[in-house]
């Protein structure tokens with residue numbers, strides 16, 4: 001395995017390209033985006049610390065269905081060639097079980113996100129995303145631009161700017177030079193759509209595969225050491 005430090009907006013795998021490596025995410029947040037013919041993208045899933053990027057190779061996928069984009073700089077991961085990962089899954093049932101947990105998490109996320117994009121407001125979705133990303137990065141100061149958030153949410157940049165301005169006027173967030181600081185988490189939780197709670201519940205149900213738990217994850221480290 002090769003330890004790598006990931007940069008903000010780094011693309012780990014383009015949609016349609018061969019999945020040459022999978023990534024065990026040690027820290028940070030990776031957005032999985034479906035992309036249309038015109039290059040417009042929308043986030044259909046996400047992977048936080050202790051999760052796995054590229055888990056669907058276990059189902060036989062050889063090319064990525066989605067684009068995997070790193071949200072924050074200085075994220076850490078272990079990169080493993082896909083062939084070595086599949087051999088590892090055959091030799092190590094706990095590794096295969098972990099990958100299946102990750103696949104199930106992404107399936108549930110995709111189903112929830114389909115509902116979210118169709119039915120929930122930009123404001124509710126933006127608050128949901130900020131909270132999810134904040135939990136994953138374990139900080140209230142997110143190194144993300146509004147342009148990046150707008151792309152992930154599949155909305156116009158101007159629409160997101162209006163929403164961010166309203167949240168800032170209310171004193172719930174502060175946006176400064178490509179950063180978003182969460183000022184009042186409780187108010188964001190009140191505004192965020194129900195998908196935020198469901199996403200956390202899903203992760204809790206699935207246990208340690210892509211958990212929000214703070215600090216080192218011994219079970220994850222033990223799996224990587226096998």
Ligand SMILES: [Zn+2]
Nearest residue numbers: 116120193195
């Ligand atoms: Zn929602």
